Amino acid sequence: MKGKCYIQGMAAITPQHTFEGDLSQPLVVTHGNMLSCVEPDYRSFIAPNSLRRMTRVLKMGLAASLKCLQDSGIAVPGAIVTGTGKGSLQDTERFIKEIRDYEEKALNPTPFIQSTYNAVNGLIALQQKCTQYNNTFVHRGFSFEHALLDSMLLLHEGTPDVLAGAFDEITPEHFFIKGRIGHWKKEVISNDALYEHVSPGTISGEGAIFFLLAPTATAQSYAQIGGLEMLYKPSPGKLKTALPQFLQKNGLQVTDIDLVLTGANADSNHAHYYEVLNDLTHCPQLPFKHLSGDYETAGAFALWLAGQMLKQQQIPSQWFPMLQQPPARLRNVLIYNHFFGEQHTFMLVQAV
Amino acid sequence: MAERVFITGLGMITAIGDNVADNLRSLRAQKSGLDFTRQLDTIYKAVLPVAEVKHTTPALSEMAGVAGKEGYTRTALLGLIAMQEALQHAGLDSLEDESTGFINASTVGGMCDTENVYFDIADPEKTGDFVKYIDTLDCADCTQQIAEVVGINGPMTTISTACSSSANALMYGARLIKAGLVRRVICGGTEALTRFTLNGFNSLKNIDKRPCRPFDNDRNGLNLGEGAAYLVLESESLVKERNATVLAVLDGYANTNEAFHPTAPSPDGDGAYAAMKTAMEMGGCTPADIQYVNVHGTATLSNDVAEGMALQRLFGENVPKFSSTKPFTGHALAAAGGIEAIYAVLAISHQIIFPNLHFKDKMQELNITPETQLLEQYPVRHVLSNSFGFGGNNASLLISKYEG
Numbered sequence: 145m146k147g148k149c150y151i152q153g154m155a156a157i158t159p160q161h162t163f164e165g166d167l168s169q170p171l172v173v174t175h176g177n178m179l180s181c182v183e184p185d186y187r188s189f190i191a192p193n194s195l196r197r198m199t200r201v202l203k204m205g206l207a208a209s210l211k212c213l214q215d216s217g218i219a220v221p222g223a224i225v226t227g228t229g230k231g232s233l234q235d236t237e238r239f240i241k242e243i244r245d246y247e248e249k250a251l252n253p254t255p256f257i258q259s260t261y262n263a264v265n266g267l268i269a270l271q272q273k274c275t276q277y278n279n280t281f282v283h284r285g286f287s288f289e290h291a292l293l294d295s296m297l298l299l300h301e302g303t304p305d306v307l308a309g310a311f312d313e314i315t316p317e318h319f320f321i322k323g324r325i326g327h328w329k330k331e332v333i334s335n336d337a338l339y340e341h342v343s344p345g346t347i348s349g350e351g352a353i354f355f356l357l358a359p360t361a362t363a364q365s366y367a368q369i370g371g372l373e374m375l376y377k378p379s380p381g382k383l384k385t386a387l388p389q390f391l392q393k394n395g396l397q398v399t400d401i402d403l404v405l406t407g408a409n410a411d412s413n414h415a416h417y418y419e420v421l422n423d424l425t426h427c428p429q430l431p432f433k434h435l436s437g438d439y440e441t442a443g444a445f446a447l448w449l450a451g452q453m454l455k456q457q458q459i460p461s462q463w464f465p466m467l468q469q470p471p472a473r474l475r476n477v478l479i480y481n482h483f484f485g486e487q488h489t490f491m492l493v494q495a496v
Numbered sequence: 497m498a499e500r501v502f503i504t505g506l507g508m509i510t511a512i513g514d515n516v517a518d519n520l521r522s523l524r525a526q527k528s529g530l531d532f533t534r535q536l537d538t539i540y541k542a543v544l545p546v547a548e549v550k551h552t553t554p555a556l557s558e559m560a561g562v563a564g565k566e567g568y569t570r571t572a573l574l575g576l577i578a579m580q581e582a583l584q585h586a587g588l589d590s591l592e593d594e595s596t597g598f599i600n601a602s603t604v605g606g607m608c609d610t611e612n613v614y615f616d617i618a619d620p621e622k623t624g625d626f627v628k629y630i631d632t633l634d635c636a637d638c639t640q641q642i643a644e645v646v647g648i649n650g651p652m653t654t655i656s657t658a659c660s661s662s663a664n665a666l667m668y669g670a671r672l673i674k675a676g677l678v679r680r681v682i683c684g685g686t687e688a689l690t691r692f693t694l695n696g697f698n699s700l701k702n703i704d705k706r707p708c709r710p711f712d713n714d715r716n717g718l719n720l721g722e723g724a725a726y727l728v729l730e731s732e733s734l735v736k737e738r739n740a741t742v743l744a745v746l747d748g749y750a751n752t753n754e755a756f757h758p759t760a761p762s763p764d765g766d767g768a769y770a771a772m773k774t775a776m777e778m779g780g781c782t783p784a785d786i787q788y789v790n791v792h793g794t795a796t797l798s799n800d801v802a803e804g805m806a807l808q809r810l811f812g813e814n815v816p817k818f819s820s821t822k823p824f825t826g827h828a829l830a831a832a833g834g835i836e837a838i839y840a841v842l843a844i845s846h847q848i849i850f851p852n853l854h855f856k857d858k859m860q861e862l863n864i865t866p867e868t869q870l871l872e873q874y875p876v877r878h879v880l881s882n883s884f885g886f887g888g889n890n891a892s893l894l895i896s897k898y899e900g
Contacts, residue, residue: 243611251695262887263758265657275753278888284636297671
């Protein structure tokens with residue numbers, strides 16, 4: 145597949161102050177292993193009567209998508225493609241409980257409707273009257289990445305622009321459930337000290353992040369998505385050969401990379417995969433999950449970070465106190481992330 | 497020039513058969529799979545008919561060849577059975593020689609099993625065996641379980657767009673092939689009945705207490721079903737290389753959105769019309785080229801009006817034969833698009849049109865009626881297969897006879 149893919153607009157609702165796209169905001173420090181989003185005032189995006197009915201991740205998803213469209217100056221995108229690991233957890237949990245509590249009788253259908261994984265997509269389409277292609281991927285650490293691949297295919301096929309995004313939320317109940325299978329650290333920590341606590345598990349997070357993608361660059365472009373690679377449960381050997389192959393396929397050598405954003409999350413069960421980056425010692429490697437927490441679609445947050453850094457040509461030092469020496473130039477950013485060792489992704493993000 | 501996408505293998509399990517041959521036999525015998533549930537724990541056990549696969553979950557794990565192994569939900573087992581048949585049908589003993597993708601579809605993943613233990617899972621006071629189901633709460637689990645058994649080694653993901661999920665999986669797979677990213681992809685969906693979805697549709701007052709009657713004036717909703725269906729898609733070059741038998745061609749597809757209402761279609765069927773028209777045109781067909789439409793035809797009040805209006809708008813006075821096969825299989829949600837795509841291939845390869853069961857009276861709003869007879873030796877070359885879902889998601893596939 146040939147063809148270019150540029151980020152023409154972005155918006156992110158995350159556990160950091162990201163909504164206005166201002167990289168000078170202070171680091172939000174949360175004590176406890178569950179990071180929650182800093183939510184914007186939704187009233188400037190969503191009508192009050194709609195707002196009342198909507199649950200949290202629907203609001204987050206819709207507001208982030210609308211802000212992204214505003215940022216890009218495009219009202220009606222040529223397609224809407226999203227990824228989500230969990231959809232609207234609050235609605236799923238509520239409907240399961242209501243089935244039990246009301247013994248399957250006289251149930252309110254709203255949580256059922258909103259629990260549908262493509263509910264956010266439908267809302268965006270409805271609000272913007274977007275009658276074109278609409279798809280939702282729900283595959284853990286490949287949810288956002290396949291949304292991105294689908295978007296790149298669409299651009300390649302001639303769609304003028306695509307709204308691509310990711311959304312996931314965490315609830316206390318689900319935090320507890322995933323804790324039972326070892327997702328989170330046993331010790332209670334603060335996100336700013338994440339990397340000092342290398343032990344089994346990590347910290348949880350959430351986010352709603354959208355991008356407007358187009359095949360041609362303009363003055364407003366944030367960055368170019370140069371390459372994308374997904375590997376399912378790769379062996380260490382496979383992973384080790386896949387990285388240079390990925391760079392080579394995109395016409396780059398290891399030394400062309402100016403910055404690596406890594407999904408390293410201080411989880412000792414799955415930390416060894418990041419050894420694949422040991423050959424990239426010539427440039428800074430910055431972990432990002434102390435900012436976002438870990439969740440299925442955290443890769444979207446890394447892409448947002450890369451896009452902001454490349455456009456603004458700066459790395460926010462208050463968010464990355466581990467950065468010793470800023471890179472001399474910021475042209476090629478490599479993202480490597482995996483979700484609990486299962487879904488591994490490489491992304492190449494380049495300055496325009 | 498993008499390669500053509502060929503269908504080279506089929507595998508399925510539904511309430512009317514454990515494999516493709518059994519499904520065809522039941523379709524020909526006009527035998528509905530609707531009955532009351534034997535597997536589901538619900539107060540609607542003897543009230544709401546469903547099209548349930550007639551095996552217990554342990555029996556399914558035997559059929560799938562994973563008896564005694566833990567961690568397979570009913571969703572994963574149904575999928576695994578259909579997947580194994582599809583690979584065998586395509587003559588693929590092993591996938592090692594060719595990067596093979598898997599695009600699956602699911603609406604609620606392992607909910608069929610997790611809903612029975614959810615409150616134990618969420619209760620800090622409780623410990624036990626149920627913890628093994630935690631990883632099956634999402635939609636990716638079934639996909640990965642199936643992929644790992646058969647050795648999928650290419651792109652893998654899961655799509656969830658409600659009732660159109662597996663039609664979108666087929667479309668995405670075809671597009672990956674056309675873009676040259678992979679030469680073989682297995683696409684479809686799997687769905688097990690759950691209390692969650694049964695109560696969901698029932699709360700929307702969308703379920704008929706009688707066997708559903710699509711396109712009938714007296715219809716009153718759908719019946720849910722379960723099952724799984726996968727189609728092996730291969731590029732023309734790979735088919736030539738390995739001298740595979742082509743069953744049909746996936747010639748066109750479209751995904752449009754209505755942007756009308758979260759759960760209801762527009763009365764004029766704008767989304768259905770646009771999806772069918774775009775899919776047809778992509779395959780270079782005019783309305784006169786279509787011999788059969790396997791309609792979404794859920795028998796809900798609003799779907800059948802919208803879809804019928806769309807058919808009348810698209811085909812005018814000459815609406816081709818059309819029928820809903822949901823009275824046979826129930827509405828198997830994420831598996832429906834895959835099941836019906838297989839029926840479209842069968843319609844072509846056996847020159848047959850399936851009857852729309854339980855139809856009596858023409859709908860007031862429409863001029864057209866579905867085919868109620870089994871038609872054998874009917875010249876079928878091009879079939880449209882419709883799948884429409886919540887969120888205004890409309891998908892249509894054009895499946896054509898392979899003529900070289």
